[in-house]
Structure formats: C-alpha cells, structure tokens
Amino acid sequence: MKTVLAIAMAVALAGLLLAPATDYAYKAGGGEACARCHEIAPQVEAWMESSHREVRCEQCHHSGMLTNMRRVRDHWAGEVPAKPRMKHADVLAMTERCRSCHQQEYAQWRNGPHSVTFESLFLDKKHNSERILMDDCFRCHGMHFEGGIEDLVQPVNTEGPWELKRADLKNTPALPCLSCHSVHRTGQPLKGHVRKAGISWREEIARPSLALFDRRSLAPVALGDLPLPVVYEDERPVKMSPDQRQGLCYQCHAPLAGGQIKSGDDRTPMGVHEGLSCLACHDHHRGTTRTSCATCHPRLSNCGLDVETMDTTFANKESKHNIHWVKCADCHPKGVPPKRVSSSSPRLAP
Numbered sequence: 001m002k003t004v005l006a007i008a009m010a011v012a013l014a015g016l017l018l019a020p021a022t023d024y025a026y027k028a029g030g031g032e033a034c035a036r037c038h039e040i041a042p043q044v045e046a047w048m049e050s051s052h053r054e055v056r057c058e059q060c061h062h063s064g065m066l067t068n069m070r071r072v073r074d075h076w077a078g079e080v081p082a083k084p085r086m087k088h089a090d091v092l093a094m095t096e097r098c099r100s101c102h103q104q105e106y107a108q109w110r111n112g113p114h115s116v117t118f119e120s121l122f123l124d125k126k127h128n129s130e131r132i133l134m135d136d137c138f139r140c141h142g143m144h145f146e147g148g149i150e151d152l153v154q155p156v157n158t159e160g161p162w163e164l165k166r167a168d169l170k171n172t173p174a175l176p177c178l179s180c181h182s183v184h185r186t187g188q189p190l191k192g193h194v195r196k197a198g199i200s201w202r203e204e205i206a207r208p209s210l211a212l213f214d215r216r217s218l219a220p221v222a223l224g225d226l227p228l229p230v231v232y233e234d235e236r237p238v239k240m241s242p243d244q245r246q247g248l249c250y251q252c253h254a255p256l257a258g259g260q261i262k263s264g265d266d267r268t269p270m271g272v273h274e275g276l277s278c279l280a281c282h283d284h285h286r287g288t289t290r291t292s293c294a295t296c297h298p299r300l301s302n303c304g305l306d307v308e309t310m311d312t313t314f315a316n317k318e319s320k321h322n323i324h325w326v327k328c329a330d331c332h333p334k335g336v337p338p339k340r341v342s343s344s345s346p347r348l349a350p
Helices: 002-030 040-049 065-076 088-101 103-110 116-120 125-130 137-138 292-296
Strands: 192-194 201-204 211-214 220-221
Touching: 088 103
Parallel strands: none
Antiparallel strands: 211 220
C-alpha cells in the first residue's frame, strides 16, 4: 500500500509540476514552443508571415495555466483534432483583445449595425413571423456559432413566441471581428502613411486581414478570392466599382440569384451614383453615412442645393427617391435640363 501511495503521490506531483512548466514554456517561447511539438505549427508559421507577427500569441489567445493543463489533458486523452479550430467562446474573447490595439476601429464597430446582438437578430418578431429561421441564417449572422438554428432559437416556426436556448448569448455580438478579418493572413505590419512617387500621401485601400469566415469550411476566405457580382437592371449590366473590398460586403448584401438590382438585400448604386463603391459613402466599421453627402455635395456647390434636405431615403424613408437608385429623371420627369456654363466661369483644360 505504501508503494502504491508513493506512486500516486509522485504522479500527482508530476502533474502539478507539469502545469506551471508547460505554462512557462508557452509564454517564454511566445507560443512558438508549442508549435515544435504539436498541431498548431501551420498556424504559427502563418502568423510569422502575417501583419500581426510582432504581436505575441498570448496577447490574442488565452494562455492561463488551467487552459494549458486542459490542452495537455486533451493530448494525453487523444482528443486533439487533426486541424485545431477556435471555439465560438474563443472568438468572442478575442474580440475584446482586438480592442487593446484597435481602439478606434472597435469603437466604430461597437456603435454600428455590425455589432448587432443575437437577441436583436434572432428574436425579431417581424422577421420571424414573415420568414422561418434556418441554418443558412448563420452564413452571415453568427458564423462561428457551434450548432444549428434549433440549438439557438425555439420554436423554429412563424408563430412564436421565440426565445434563445442559449441565454448567455443574448447580448453577445453576432458578428465579431473574425467574421471579416483573418489575423493570420499574410501581410506586412502597418507602418502608417506611405509616400507614392512624391505626389501624395496614401494609405492602403484594403488591409491584408480582410477575409470572410466561411462557416462550411470553418476557414476564412481571402478578399482576393471573393468575386464582385454582375448586377443587372433588366438586361443592362450595371456599372460596378472596381473596389475589391465590396467583395466582402456582397457576401451578405447581395441580389438574388438572377442578379437583378434591388432584389434580395442588394444596394448596388444606380442612377446618379452608379459606379460608386459601397465604401465611398459607408464608414468602414461603423457603416454610417453621416458625412458622405457633404463630401461630394457641399452647400456651396455648383447647383446651390443642400442635398441633405432633399426628399431621399436619407431624409425620408417613405421617399421614392432611394439614395442608392435615384436617377436624374426622378426629379426631372419632363427631361433633364442641360448644364449651365457661365461665361465668367473658368474653363478646365481637356
């Protein structure tokens, strides 16, 4: 009995010593120590080529002693998958860690429509009474949620009343940062403004982290692999801005399969705004358009009109002159007047 007790005590002591040892090895090696012996080596290699390479692993990933003990236990039990994935809880926790470096972006996102909660999305009485909830809702809303729609909402019908089976997600954002960003995506650390040919100061239009998290493959799809749709007005192709960032927007805000403008959740600019990018008017993270009109139409413009007071959906949701699709003929049904050129106005060289 003494021998058995001694062995048990030795095993327990080894377990107690193993936890702080693995925790120290992880933190001392900046996460790279773990990559030498198990399955996250590909993720570490990707991180070392990413724009976040100067950020240590534990600054984004939780690395407490108990967590590391759980990881060791999972290895001993043979419960580690061939390709480890972050759980939904890990993704939500990382969103708060993004805030430590990206405070302005976080504040804009938190005060915009993309920080909408699970409660607001999935307990919307008007929507749920008109369209039955389904698993495909998670393609855009709650991409990282583990489970199907029946694991989140009950009942799944158009009668209701509806409630969340996961009450802990009630006030949780359904679109965290990793819905549209992949922090391990290959790219250079941001160094501020870059001089271009001595003409002007410019910043990158699209950061390399932009990517859509695909729920089906459980992997982010890079921005360059997200195509811009072909949108039609009847049979006429609508002119599309070449801004590749829209490829990300269109994954959720897209026309129906026929590609007809105004169908589905399409908001492709047409008419006087045809060819503009979504992000010419909409703020990147906040989604607002508060200053977009004044940017191109100041009050002291050639037309002399304050467009922000005009009868568009910007000012009146009942207006037939939707700001996305308003045409000159909507305001000039008898014909568009020719441009007036004053003799005193300076003429621009061709």
